[in-house]
Amino acid sequence: MRKTDDIIESLVGDLKPVARHALSRRFLVAILSSLAVSLVLMLTLAGLRVDMAVALTLPVFWIKAAYNFLIAAIALFALYRIARPDGDTGPVFREIAVVVALMGVAAVFQLALSPEAVYRRLILGHSALHCPFLIFAFALPVLVAAFLWMRAAAPADLRQAGFMAGLAAGAAGAFVYSWFCTENGMPFVLIWYSLGILATGLLGLLLGPRLLRW
Numbered sequence: 001m002r003k004t005d006d007i008i009e010s011l012v013g014d015l016k017p018v019a020r021h022a023l024s025r026r027f028l029v030a031i032l033s034s035l036a037v038s039l040v041l042m043l044t045l046a047g048l049r050v051d052m053a054v055a056l057t058l059p060v061f062w063i064k065a066a067y068n069f070l071i072a073a074i075a076l077f078a079l080y081r082i083a084r085p086d087g088d089t090g091p092v093f094r095e096i097a098v099v100v101a102l103m104g105v106a107a108v109f110q111l112a113l114s115p116e117a118v119y120r121r122l123i124l125g126h127s128a129l130h131c132p133f134l135i136f137a138f139a140l141p142v143l144v145a146a147f148l149w150m151r152a153a154a155p156a157d158l159r160q161a162g163f164m165a166g167l168a169a170g171a172a173g174a175f176v177y178s179w180f181c182t183e184n185g186m187p188f189v190l191i192w193y194s195l196g197i198l199a200t201g202l203l204g205l206l207l208g209p210r211l212l213r214w
Contacts, residue, residue, distance in 0.1 A: 027149055034145035038138045038176045046180040060184045068178055070099045072171035079164045083153035107186040122185030128192050135196025139173025147211055154214050162208020163201050170200030
């Protein structure tokens with residue numbers, strides 16, 4: 001019995017208590033620092049949109065930014081919850097569905113108020129082919145930071161944790177990209193921005209079981 005006690009003591013003797021709220025502080029640092037990297041990447045490769053002064057006065061610009069910001073915020077809160085061994089995502093998919101549905105309403109409303117001649121521009125714009133890929137690229141720093149943070153947090157559902165990290169990173173990357181993108185079509189945002197976000201989510205889904213195993 002004494003030998004067992006000695007073994008236990010040797011295992012826990014050097015342990016030090018973790019500071020209160022250490023996990024939340026690390027989470028905040030990881031997300032904010034990776035967002036800064038994404039922002040610098042965007043400014044270096046693309047820069048702010050050239051008509052930014054005008055864009056800031058347009059409701060469509062703020063609707064586009066709000067769409068990505070809300071999805072990112074919802075997914076990040078869910079990611080923080082699911083990162084614990086007993087955690088879950090809560091109503092995250094229902095909340096994201098509401099945001100997407102509201103953007104769908106905005107897209108239909110914009111199309112209804114526009115002549116048919118501009119439908120193609122509102123849906124495809126001039127950057128549909130590369131928009132999702134740029135969102136994906138700007139999302140990667142956040143995805144890497146989220147995975148590094150989660151490796152110290154021990155989530156139980158690795159696939160769902162990876163997917164949530166991907167959705168959060170994708171929406172964060174889309175938010176950063178929206179400050180460069182000159183597209184003002186709500187249908188464009190609904191389709192192509194969502195595609196970039198979903199692609200990053202699927203990458204997280206695939207990587208979760210491989211990189212988050214503990």
